[in-house]
Amino acid sequence: DPLLCAQRELEEETGFSSPEWSYLFSVCLAPGYSSEIIHFFRAQNAHPLEGDIREGDADEVIYYLEVSREEAQAMLAEGVIKDAKTLIGLQYWLSEKP
Template identity: 45%
Template sequence: MTEIADRHLVEQYIRSELVHQGSFLQVRKDVVRLPNGGESSREYVLHPGAVVVIGLLDNGKVLLERQFRYPVGLVMTEFPAGKLDAGEAPLVCAQRELLEETGYTAREWAYAGPMHLAIGYSDEVIHVFFARGLAAGERQLDADEFLDVCSMTPEQLLAGVAAGQVTDAKTLSCCLWLQNVQSGAWRLEWQAVQS
């Protein structure tokens, strides 16, 4: 996947229009030049970026949360996650979100990599982190945030995926990471970090 080899696939920006400006999301409509010389439009959401944390508990379970997600009208089972504040480093965001939503801090962190969540209509990048050496503490939920913290064995989580009970895209992708890290197929570089 080299830049030169893919040049024949790249669309070129011509102009852009702001369709909607929300409190943190922006919707744009761009006109682009296609590789064949034609023009087309692309509508997409600009997102500030986010993190997701795969928290490994000492008892072999993973840390999860359940919360109502309004756009789909369902209570979803998810790994803890949240959006980056302006100028915030992904690790700092991961530590903040883990503490705020679950009350946990971690002795060690490992960056797994970036994940593009919805490439057809958004530029959102979620940074995937693993955390271990977890210590329970007091949650610091926002006033408008309501969620339950829970845990499952990886086997229970994967059974929920197989049964169609866990359908959140970032959590599904993180299950792939979790399986490969636990099997030893993928390695992480753990770092002791002050939470």
């Protein structure tokens, strides 16, 4: 179930949880090469969990950065963000009315 996976990933990767989830869309990042489908969800009113339950891989480096809508737009325009999944998600978010 993609929603359960997204909820688990939010908790494991960030130490946050959310009571409100909505499905946004799904994409295939490399049709013809891979059948992997990425599902995008919106988690609203996220809050930190008690304790640190993050379970990232030992060689995984995760940076946490809270930015405003304007800062996210600037980061996209300046080419700071290189990850395709992040680009797609941010562009979708920025296309919505604030």
